Amino acid sequence: xxxxKLMENLSNELAATLKALAKAKTAEEKVQLxxxxxxxxxxxxxxxxxxxxMMPFEDYEDD
Numbered sequence: 001x002x003x004x005k006l007m008e009n010l011s012n013e014l015a016a017t018l019k020a021l022a023k024a025k026t027a028e029e030k031v032q033l034x035x036x037x038x039x040x041x042x043x044x045x046x047x048x049x050x051x052x053x054m055m056p057f058e059d060y061e062d063d
Contacts, residue, residue, distance in 0.1 A: 007047050014040040 017040060021033040 003047065003051075007044065010040055010044045010047070014044065 014037065017033055017036050021030060021037060024030045024033055
C-alpha cells in the first residue's frame with residue numbers, strides 16, 4: 001500500500017474513532033476507544049516522523 005494512502009486511512013480511522021468516543025456512553029466503551037485512539041495516533045506519528053527524517057533539511061537564514 002502506498003504510504004500516502006496508508007496515512008490517509010489512518011487519519012480517517014482516527015477521526016471516526018474520535019467521533020465514536022464522543023458518543024460513547026459507558027466507561028468501558030470510552031476506555032476501549034481511547035486505547036484505539038492512542039494506537040492510531042502513535043501509528044500516524046511514526047509515519048510523520050519517518051517522513052520528516054527523510055525530507056532534506058535546509059537551513060534558511062535571514063538575508
